[in-house]
Amino acid sequence: MSSNRHEALGLSDQDVLDMYEVMLTARKLDERMWLLNRAGKIPFVISCQGQEAAQVGASFALNRKEDYALPYYRDMGVVLSFGMTVRDLMMSGFAKAEDPNSAGRQMPGHFGQKKNRIVTGSSPVTTQVPHAVGIALGGKMKGEDFVAITTFGEGSSNQGDFHEGANFAGVHKLPVIFLCENNKYAISVPLEKQLACESVADRAPGYGMPGKSVDGNDPLAVYEAVKEAADRGRRGEGPSLIETVSYRLTPHSSDDDDRSYRTREEVEEAKKLDALYTFATYLREQEILTDEVETKLNEKIDAEVDEATEAAENAPYDDAEAALRHVYEEV
Helix, strand or coil, X not given: CCCCHHHHCCCCHHHHHHHHHHHHHHHHHHHHHHHXXXXXXXXXXXXXXXXXXXXXXXXXXCCCCCCEEECCCCCHHHHHHHCCCHHHHXXXXXXXXXXXXXXXXXXXXXXXXXXXXXXCCCCCCCCHHHHHHHHHHHHHXXXXXXXXXXXXXXXXXXXXXXHHHHHHHHHHCCCEEEEEEECCEECCEEHHHCCCCCCHHHHHHHHCCCEEEEECCCHHHHHHXXXXXXXXXXXXXXXXXXXXXXXXXXXXXXCCCHHHCCCHHHHHHHHCCCHHHHHHXXXXXXXXXXXXXXXXXXXXXXXXXXXXXXXXXXXXXXXXXXXXXXXXCCC
């Protein structure tokens, strides 16, 4: 990363430090959830590790007070950027009544919070893509100025929902950003067995929109691409497809053993490009992340994660009758 790149993008020193803080928060929270899972305290983890830079870089390029986010299950960095708290996410992990996503009725990673315009997804992958397109259509019909961003993995880009959503958005020039977080594996299927083209971004011209593939380990590159896409959308120029290329550092989920389909050497090699280290190096070079600042950040985040863990562990579950809420008409 060359010097002063963030200033050229209109970002202040505080902006990029805030980006790093959200990335680090997502990582520390994710790591804690794995420990809790292995201790038998929470049932399931689906990890964001290795994709925080793409998630946070994209989110910071948007108007997080007005734009809509339709995330997929790994997007802890997105939802933290849009206003979810560490406590919210830990309540979800423990499936407690205070879980803002579903009061403990859904699996972790099914993010949804109306006040922050985070629209819930579903377990079948890619269903959030046409939903984002519909929200963008509604905004365009009402003359509103927001954009909708929807995220998905490269495996999801092979689903019919992606084709239908992208095609409709292209035809109607809707303000949608399709953000593909390419982490190289659709569970156990490597990228070369998923695509006949070189990259997901190559598909964009077929839908009448620009496509760009960027380094998903570089939050500033992602910020720049998403900012350009958001500006296009607000000008009425239609959707964009952005592919962020990174690597999934963990197994697909806490129920997966990735040793069956990739080597430990491959994973260790990918860790050398981990944005938590490379972006921190850039911030140190800019004298933004000093030893003192880094110590305070770590202490602050560690305390947040500890407090959220204790609160969620001790919080009550919802009543059994709550399973029927929002299912049948309530008289």
